Amino acid sequence: MKKTLTPRTTLAPGITKVLKRLHYPLEVMLLCVRWYVAYSLSLRNLEEMLAERDIGVDHSTVHRWVIKLVPLLEKTFRKHKRVVGTSWRVDETYIKVKGSWKYLYRAVDKAGNTVDFPFRARRDQAAAQRFFEKAIGQNGSPETVTIDKSGSGLAALNAVNAGRETPIKVRQVKYLNNLVEQDHRAIKRRTRPMLGFKDFNCARVILSGIELMHMIRKGQMRNDGFAATPAVQFHWLIA
Known part of the structure; x- marks a missing residue:
């Protein structure tokens, strides 16, 4: 029988400070960030999808979640990244x-x-x-x-x-x-629907989020023998 990834008992370092400024449930923010970096969706697509679920969020707010949370996710991932070849x-x-x-x-x-x-x-x-x-x-x-x-x-x-x-x-x-x-x-x-970026630093963060999800899908996150979907692994990095 496969073991499942054990939920984190504490938030990753730095996340508590960031969450104080974002004012939305963490699971909602993580879901939006994952969808944005994983799939060919625009920020306005995500705004409409959340509205269908009676969650009122402006697309600029989703963008802010991405910029704030992706660096924390990547930092944690690098601690659990599998060794690469030579x-x-x-x-x-x-x-x-x-x-x-x-x-x-x-x-x-x-x-x-x-x-x-x-x-x-x-x-x-x-x-x-x-x-x-x-x-x-x-x-x-x-x-x-x-x-x-x-x-x-x-x-x-x-x-x-x-x-x-x-x-x-x-x-x-x-x-x-x-x-x-x-x-x-x-x-x-993934970047094609974005039709180009308007800011270099924002582009750098978003690209790192896309690369992060790409690495998780390729199985590059150590999970110590536990079975978990890419979505579960992504959320585990913070939640």
Whole structure:
């Protein structure tokens, strides 16, 4: 018989302070945040769906819940994230913010598990190097990193390797990066109905929420042998 995920007995750190300012039941806020980052729904869609349930919430309020709660959810998730492999595939995809293209750096291991996903205003060596240093700091060092023909990515890895006793093996093989390029689609599919973001910091938070739900669906949250749906795992991070 499968065990079920044990409910949390206390709220995650920081959530009590945030809840004092939001004035809605936690289960309602978490449901809206999960729906927004998991499915192709707009904020106005969620406003209408709540109205059908006799819950009067403005779409701007739902947006505020997302911005306030997602960083707390992600912080808790990272403490329970499964270890990733040592062969990484790295690529960037474009996200429009206020009419301009910005860059979502993403890495997955050879099993398709997400390594990291920083959102950057520029696509250059400095941004790529910060990405690699942050990913290594949080996930450990890879043995191999596969990148595209980007000069900035190669320069960034060469800079990272310059200070290492054991250098990371760098491969620039286009077909090997199909895995991360296909993984981009799940993120693009969710951002498409948003028709572009109006603020860089809000975009960064929302994208991290989308990535968070994507990782949970891929089974990247440690659950110590307990069976739980992605929805239950998501709500467990706070509730």
